[in-house]
Amino acid sequence: MRMLLIHADYLEYEVRDKALKNPEPISDEQKKGRLDEVLAVFISVEKVDEANPDEVVEKAIAEIEDVAKQVKAERIFVYPFAHLSSELAKPGVALEILKKIEEKLREKGYEVKRAPFGYYKAFKLSCKGHPLAELSRTIVPEEGVSK
Numbered sequence: 001m002r003m004l005l006i007h008a009d010y011l012e013y014e015v016r017d018k019a020l021k022n023p024e025p026i027s028d029e030q031k032k033g034r035l036d037e038v039l040a041v042f043i044s045v046e047k048v049d050e051a052n053p054d055e056v057v058e059k060a061i062a063e064i065e066d067v068a069k070q071v072k073a074e075r076i077f078v079y080p081f082a083h084l085s086s087e088l089a090k091p092g093v094a095l096e097i098l099k100k101i102e103e104k105l106r107e108k109g110y111e112v113k114r115a116p117f118g119y120y121k122a123f124k125l126s127c128k129g130h131p132l133a134e135l136s137r138t139i140v141p142e143e144g145v146s147k
């Protein structure tokens with residue numbers, strides 16, 4: 001799994017077109033979304049993650065929470081982003097992993113939104129620009145090392 005974490009004044013998106021034949025079904029309300037004072041987490045789920053999805057979810061949560069605490073972010077935007085890797089996991093597995101990350105972060109008390117899966121989306125992002133505002137992490141299952 002590859003993650004790009006951006007601490008932002010806001011992130012807003014608007015769904016444009018389908019990027020998959022069968023994208024995630026969404027309500028009209030989910031076609032647009034915005035969070036202010038947010039840690040935006042752009043995530044590419046990778047083929048290697050298919051070996052142990054639950055472990056990858058746990059490691060991702062740990063990394064995201066570590067950064068959220070450092071930048072004092074209470075809101076997290078989980079953003080499916082297929083552009084951080086050339087070894088992408090199958091859509092079905094990727095969506096399940098992203099949903100679990102969303103659910104577990106919410107259980108930990110964060111306000112969480114997840115952008116719709118399987119669509120092209122317009123988005124606006126206002127990065128805060130402080131030293132910890134732009135970070136990346138790589139997560140692999142089993143003995144993998146998070147960077």
Ligand SMILES: NCC(=O)N[C@H]1[C@@H](O)[C@H](n2cnc3c(N)ncnc32)O[C@@H]1CO
Nearest residue numbers: 019044045080081082088089094117118
């Ligand atoms: N920016 C627009 C976009 O990325 N759209 C992507 C994601 O929403 C989603 N997607 C498919 N596979 C994956 C994956 N392995 N990891 C994350 N998202 C995925 O499906 C779209 C087409 O790849």
